[in-house]
Amino acid sequence: MQWLDGDFEEGCDFRLFGLTSHVGSHRLCWEMNRLLGWSMAYHMELVPDERAGDVRYVVHRFVSEDTGVDAALIANRLPQSQLVSGLSRVDFLLRLGEDTEEVDQIVRTIRGMKLVTLLAEVDPLKTGAFERVAFLDRPEDLKPLNHGLS
Numbered sequence: 001m002q003w004l005d006g007d008f009e010e011g012c013d014f015r016l017f018g019l020t021s022h023v024g025s026h027r028l029c030w031e032m033n034r035l036l037g038w039s040m041a042y043h044m045e046l047v048p049d050e051r052a053g054d055v056r057y058v059v060h061r062f063v064s065e066d067t068g069v070d071a072a073l074i075a076n077r078l079p080q081s082q083l084v085s086g087l088s089r090v091d092f093l094l095r096l097g098e099d100t101e102e103v104d105q106i107v108r109t110i111r112g113m114k115l116v117t118l119l120a121e122v123d124p125l126k127t128g129a130f131e132r133v134a135f136l137d138r139p140e141d142l143k144p145l146n147h148g149l150s
Helices: 002-011 025-036 104-110 130-139
Strands: 016-020 041-046 057-064 070-075 092-097 116-122
Touching: 016 104, 016 130, 025 057, 025 070, 025 104, 057 116, 070 130, 092 104, 092 130
Parallel strands: none
Antiparallel strands: 016 092, 016 116, 041 057, 057 070, 070 092
């Protein structure tokens, strides 16, 4: 099955970071937006098929064609479960697209936030996170959100 692992590695076009914080995702996004000049906002709720209806993981996202930044903050840990069981102590996953420039500067800025306890890069394949976060590559996920407002 080594050929299959190689296909997955080639398909992994993002870097993934585990993040712990004592605040919720909305507050964390607000602070990232302030410090990084982003406009990260609610994007969707992820409902894993095996737990359909019971658990919803919030995803916030910022995509900028001008700067090449593609960032998503994904809730990983809820009181009753984890999205990625291999990362059970991580509150959030930060997914940065492969074309995102200045990743090191983004990471330094987030590590300097008082709201963040830990930020560390994780291997999406070894942790089992790849299957959970790769869905954001679909073209329909890059469209602006429609909240039913006319």
